[in-house]
Each structure stands twice: as structure tokens, then as C-alpha cells.
Amino acid sequence: AGHCTIKDLTLKNVNVTSTHYAGAFVGYASAPVNLYNCKLEGGSVTSTPELIGVKYDNGDKAGGLVGYATDNGVIDNCVVDGVTVKAYRDLGGVAGAYKGTIKNCTVKNSKIIQDNTNGYQTSVTTYSAILGRDLGATTLQNNTATENVEVKSEN
Numbered sequence: 001a002g003h004c005t006i007k008d009l010t011l012k013n014v015n016v017t018s019t020h021y022a023g024a025f026v027g028y029a030s031a032p033v034n035l036y037n038c039k040l041e042g043g044s045v046t047s048t049p050e051l052i053g054v055k056y057d058n059g060d061k062a063g064g065l066v067g068y069a070t071d072n073g074v075i076d077n078c079v080v081d082g083v084t085v086k087a088y089r090d091l092g093g094v095a096g097a098y099k100g101t102i103k104n105c106t107v108k109n110s111k112i113i114q115d116n117t118n119g120y121q122t123s124v125t126t127y128s129a130i131l132g133r134d135l136g137a138t139t140l141q142n143n144t145a146t147e148n149v150e151v152k153s154e155n
Contacts, residue, residue, distance in 0.1 A: 003032040003073070014043035014083075019058040022047040022087070023067035023096065032073040032100070033066055039079045040064050047087035047096075049118040056118040059088030063096035063132065064107065070135055073100035080106070086113040089124045092132035093145055099135035107145040114153035127151065 006025055014024045021028035024040045047067070049059030061068040064080035068090075080093050090097040091114065093107030107129050114127045126133040129145030 003034065004029055005034040005036070006038055007036045008038070010039040010041060012041045012043070014040065014045065016043075016045045018047050018062075018067075019050045020047055020060050021067040022062040023065055025065045026069060027067045029066075029069040030071060032071045033069040033075075034073050035065055035075045035078050037077050038065065039081070040083055042082045044084040044086065046085075047091070048115070049088050051118075059115065059118070060090045061096040062087035062091040063098070064093045064110070066095040066098055068097045069095070070099055073098070075100070075102045075105060077104045080108070080110055082109045084111045084113065086115050087127075088115055088118070089126050090133040091127045093129045093149065094143070095131050097126075097133040097135050098131055099138055101139045101141065102131060102143060103139070103141035105130065105143045107149055108147040110149050112149070112151040116153055116155045127153070
């Protein structure tokens with residue numbers, strides 16, 4: 001399998017919407033995803049639950065930079081500034097669901113909002129300022145999300 005490497009790219013005022021796999025740089029990847037020195041400035045990444053049959057599902061895997069990536073990659077020295085990430089589960093300022101290394105990244109002036117409007121499972125806690133769900137042996141090093149970052153669950 002191949003891999004995806006993105007370097008020195010800035011995206012501004014994005015508006016990404018989906019029912020799953022939402023990210024400004026990468027939505028879904030089963031090969032290694034590497035981001036170096038990338039910035040996301042302003043906008044929103046939203047994954048909304050959908051009614052399937054008689055139950056809600058999805059509304060997951062949303063990240064400022066990467067929605068879902070399952071093979072050991074590296075996200076290094078990236079910045080998420082002024083972004084709202086909103087989903088039901090597996091959401092984070094940098095990545096929603098990720099396997100690899102996330103280091104030296106900064107999330108600031110941003111909101112990470114777990115949207116329980118159509119909540120269909122109880123006690124979902126896979127959301128945070130940096131990484132929503134660790135897909136296995138993910139290393140988090142020297143990341144900061146202390147400047148005006150709100151992480152909350154709402155109905």
C-alpha cells in the first residue's frame with residue numbers, strides 16, 4: 001500500500017461536512033498518513049449522525065486535520081487555530097481516530113463538541129482536544145491545547 005505525506009500546507013476557513021470520516025486534510029485512509037508543518041486556520045469540520053432504518057448511527061471520526069487513519073503515520077508540528085470540530089464520537093482537534101504518532105501539535109482558539117442531539121449510545125467518551133480515539137499504540141508527545149480550547153458534550 002502507498003502512503004500520504006503532506007508538508008507545509010495551510011488551509012483557511014474550511015467547511016467540511018459528512019456523516020463520517022471528516023477531516024480538513026484527510027478524511028479516510030488505510031495507509032500511513034504523514035502531516036508535517038501543516039496549519040488549519042478557521043472553519044469547521046462536522047460529522048452528523050444519520051438515521052439508518054430505525055436507529056441513528058455514524059456521526060463519527062472527525063478531526064481538524066485527519067478524520068480516520070488506521071496505519072502508523074506521523075502528524076508533526078501542525079497547528080489547528082480557530083476551528084470547530086463537531087461529531088457524536090471519535091473526534092479531536094488534530095485527529096478523530098488515528099494510529100501513529102502525534103507530536104509537537106497545537107490546538108488553540110477552537111471548540112471540540114460532542115453532539116448528542118441524536119445520541120444513540122450511552123457514555124461515549126472518545127473526544128478530546130488532540131485525539132478522539134487511539135486506534136492502537138498511538139504516541140502523543142509534546143502537544144498543547146491550553147489556549148482558549150473548549151471541549152464539551154452537548155445536546
